[in-house]
Amino acid sequence: MSEPMPLDPEMFDPVCPSPLVPFRIGDKWATLILRCLEGGPRRFSELKVPLRGITAKSLTQSLRGLEQGGFVTRTEHVTPERRVEYALTPLGRGLLGPLDAACAWTREHWDELIDAQEAGLRGDRAR
Known part of the structure; x- marks a missing residue:
């Protein structure tokens, strides 16, 4: 099996509002990790x-x-050198479609989500 292409360091925009996605799988990093494992x-x-x-x-x-x-498997390889790899399971791979849909919805509602988040932050400061 050939080695996958290296991950792009700019794969995720630093201002990407991943916290704005209306649902989470695991913690705030989980969906980004799933994306990183998409290619192998x-x-x-x-x-x-x-x-x-x-x-x-x-x-x-x-x-x-x-x-x-x-959603993810951890495989430890001992030869020729010790290394650990993480990969998507079929269950994890099955989340990629819904994740695509959530990302598309977030892009479509970007301005509304930003406005709502900023309004919420202003409301927190007023209390």
């Missing part, structure tokens, strides 16, 4: 490249949660 298995260090804001602890916790949920 990845090592921990590869996942950190496009997920610039994630700490090693948060990435570990997110991967464990996705693994416990049945």
Whole structure:
């Protein structure tokens, strides 16, 4: 099996409003991790490249949660050198379609979501 292309460090726009997506699978990083694994298995260090804001602890916790949920597998290879890879399960791959739909909906309602978020923040400050 050929090696997948390296992950694009600019894969996720730093101003992308992933918290605006109206549903979550796991924690705030989970859907981004699923996207990173879409093209095939990845090592921990590869996942950190496009997920610039994630700490090693948060990435570990997110991967464990996705693994416990049945969305991701963790495979440890011992030869010729020890390495661990994460890959989507069929269940995880099945989330990509709904995730595409949620992303399309978010793009369509971007301005409304930003306005609602800003109004909520203003309301929090007024209290």
